[in-house]
Amino acid sequence: MLLQDQVALITGAGGGLGTEFAKALAHEGAAVVLTDISEAALAGAVKQMEEAKANYATFVLDVCDKAQVEQTMAKTVEKYGKLDILLNNAGGSLFTPKKLEEIEEKHWDLVLNVNLKGTFLCCQAAVPHMIARKRGKIINLSSIGGRTASLVTGIPYAAAKGGVIALTRRLAKEVGGHGINVNAIAPGTVMSGQRMIDLWNELTEPQKDDILNSIPLGRLSTAAEQASVVVFLASEMSGYLTGTVIDINGGRLMA
């Protein structure tokens, strides 16, 4: 097992990708702390962790709330004695409009706060626990929407996910000397839950065809295909990788 005795904390773990990531990390031997703003979403994830006979804990956590973030990191270390892996997964376009004229200031604030500020707050609170042990793995969720202009989501999402890449690089530079790796993944479209199914269904047939035709592998991604890269980044197999963003998009964007 690649992550035996490791302790991982995931934000937004009740969502489509988050729960898949939690299962994949647990499958490799990690104790997984699942956090989410939604108790109901966490309950769904718990069912799957029970079925997988995983070692896990759950905490309700709004990643935009600095005090809650700090308390949750501390509670994790209190329970498991350490924090090895932080997976900043909470995010998405959060049901905000895509068209420029429909985007209100509150939509911009919500998307930037959850995706970008939340990632920053979690990194800031986790890093001291990692520095104390001179090791850590931070994995941030960017998106193809932050790498290139994507039709599926709007400007706030693009700005937030582009920001996550910049944050990843800058933090990697700052904490590399403490044995902490900081990397990001940029998934293409993953059919990982209701949010994605709704976004996909909002597209016209020609738009869907355009996207599928632009993917050399000719299909959308499964959540498991994203999770295998997260496991790689969480493990020592990626020991010399930091400040990178890995595109997992079937070849839709090659950069």
Ligand SMILES: NC(=O)c1ccc[n+]([C@@H]2O[C@H](COP(=O)([O-])OP(=O)(O)OC[C@H]3O[C@@H](n4cnc5c(N)ncnc54)[C@H](O)[C@@H]3O)[C@@H](O)[C@H]2O)c1
């Ligand atoms: N699914 C895709 O195709 C895709 C593609 C690229 C990037 N991503 C990114 O992957 C991540 C997960 O996406 P998903 O498809 O699983 O989304 P999802 O909507 O299924 O899950 C997101 C989870 O985040 C939680 N959340 C929302 N606001 C929060 C907050 N303030 N604090 C804590 N939790 C909060 C939600 O309750 C939900 O459980 C997101 O960052 C998303 O932008 C997804």
